[in-house]
Amino acid sequence: MIAHRALSARYIYSLHPESTWVVAQGQLVVCGEVLAKGVRFEHASAAGVITSISGNTLILETTPDEQSVQMQPLNGGNSAAILRRIQEAGIVGLGGGGFPTHLKLLAAARKRAQTLVVNAVECEPGITCDAALLQENQATVHNGIDAVRTLLELKSIHIAASDKTDFEYHAGSTTVIRQPKPTDGAERYLVERLTGETVPVDALPVDLGVVVLNVATLHAVGQALQGVPLTTRVVTVFGENQWVRIGTPLTAFSNAPLVCVGGELSGADISTTGATDKRTNSIQTARGFLNLPCIRCGACDDTCPEQLPVATLVSLAAGQAQSTVRDTASRCIGCGLCNPVCPSSINVAGLVRTLRDSQRAEALRTNNIVRAEQRYLRHTSRMAAEELAQAERRANRLARLNPESIPISSSHDG
């Protein structure tokens, strides 16, 4: 049984550029109430009062009452309603990517993906949150998979897990990854291993008709269908799996420097607010780096599974101009294998990740495809909203007749 972490005194949330706060300072909220709307929804993970909103950071002080609000369960429903539900439940890639799941599934639907890969391969030593979730909450994961089956015309479902995980799925082939390597969890490597097809470096698995979703993401989808927004997730906290509410301050775990995504190898402190977010899959003590001068020994080049010119990227990150290889950083899969081999104790993976993220952000700003997909999504969302409004009117009529059914919060009207 995965334990629930005790309530924290405060929770901290950060806003993504494509979303806006819908609450005001001083407002009382209950657990599950919407804090931000847009491409990425955020929900209060506890009942309390909003004590401060400054720019992209919102702080919630908890009150002892355990009031919470849920959405109407979604039974059946068409593709647009399911996608909209996934968006409104605030679901993003929980494996560490943090990409909005409804956008990923939308792209998969448009490319007619026929293969679903459920990623439960934990390639980092010491992280077991996915395996724990897969074993304890199979039914909800099944519901999430069923929702994806409604969205996509799936021909095959692979469940990729390490050999330590005990799991059977009725309608898919279970693929067991024995002794997973640090690269096996990366989408492209996983797809190659399962389907035998190589994903080109400038393409995504979805271009081959394969959609890869983390098991925690599918669990969240399953919960969203039952009306529960994403306010908590399983995190491996110093080796022990716990349900941790989104936005838990890192100081609630320890005062030492912490990494909150990935572990020993790829561990990064991605937190800008000093709190956990939806990508947080582990809490570990950060390893110190001495960051001595690079002697260009090339150990990082030799260990890189993507064969990136890592040493040159490091000198690029240090401001030594060599721009010809700059673009290669976007191919970094973030496995972190370059860190333990560095004789100068440089945070190589961190430097390359910073380069990669700035490039991806740049690419997103200029990428017409992404913009077009967001337009398409807004359109389908509007259609779905009308349908949803109808359903709500029906439900409210029912509620008037039968007062025991769950009321719908006004903030969920869409």
Next chain:
Amino acid sequence: MMAERMTTSRIMREVILALIPGFAVFAVLYGPRVPIHVALACLAAITTELICLRLRGETWRSAVQVLRDGSAVVTALLIVAAVPPAAAFGISILAAVIAIGLAKHAFGGLGRNLFNSAMTGYAMVLVSFPAAFSLWPANPDGLTGATMLDVLKHDAGRTLSEFTGHPAFGDYGAAGFELMALAWLAGGLYLLWRGLIAWRIPVGLLITVAVIAVLLWDGGGSESLGTPLQQWFAGGLILAAFFIATDPVTHPRSKQAQWCFGFIVGVVVMMVRAGGSFPDGIAFGVLLANAFTPWLDRRFP
């Protein structure tokens, strides 16, 4: 997670360890001036490093911390290995000061230098005090005289077979040098086995030297420059191939670029050996190839 963790100071310790057999043979052949050169050059290198680090704004504590990486000692040892023991002690001291002060810290310290620091210091004293470098003993017994490379270059009156028994010639290389080269080779192979140096550079360099030597060999005639084996085991070629050209800071990264790098060093060495006025071309080969490194990195990413 790793069996053992490589650190910069550990790499430097391994390199010093690999230099020990060569220095042992060096000292046995040429006497107590060798350890004195070593001590003075190391002292000069460490002092210069400390002063430069202080000038660059490091605290004493952090300067000592940086010094512990051992790279200054490696630089000093490589300089001493290239300076004739009979030369004035000031030669190796000056070379060490130039290497650390100018080639290393003026370029930004460890990891930032464009040119191999030991070879920069060595080349500066070589061109400034050429007389000191004619002091290489022709063989361990004699005082000073023409080394085998000098004889091969300048004595065009005799064929190769007529040199048998010449005091500067050993069994397969140059007298004295061939033994030292074997000891450097042992250290170099150790570094290769430990995975600390890029194997393509020594292999590329030795192949290039051998090919050019065969082209210039002409079957051992009077204009011959000696057999490939004699070229390998003369001067500082083996030392340069395994310890100097393989300085990771100044050699390029990719496989093709490393082959090219070894080739450039080899060509320049053989050009100097065939027609230059200096005793050997190692320093010039390495420095010229260093100058190609940024381009090679760009050309073969």
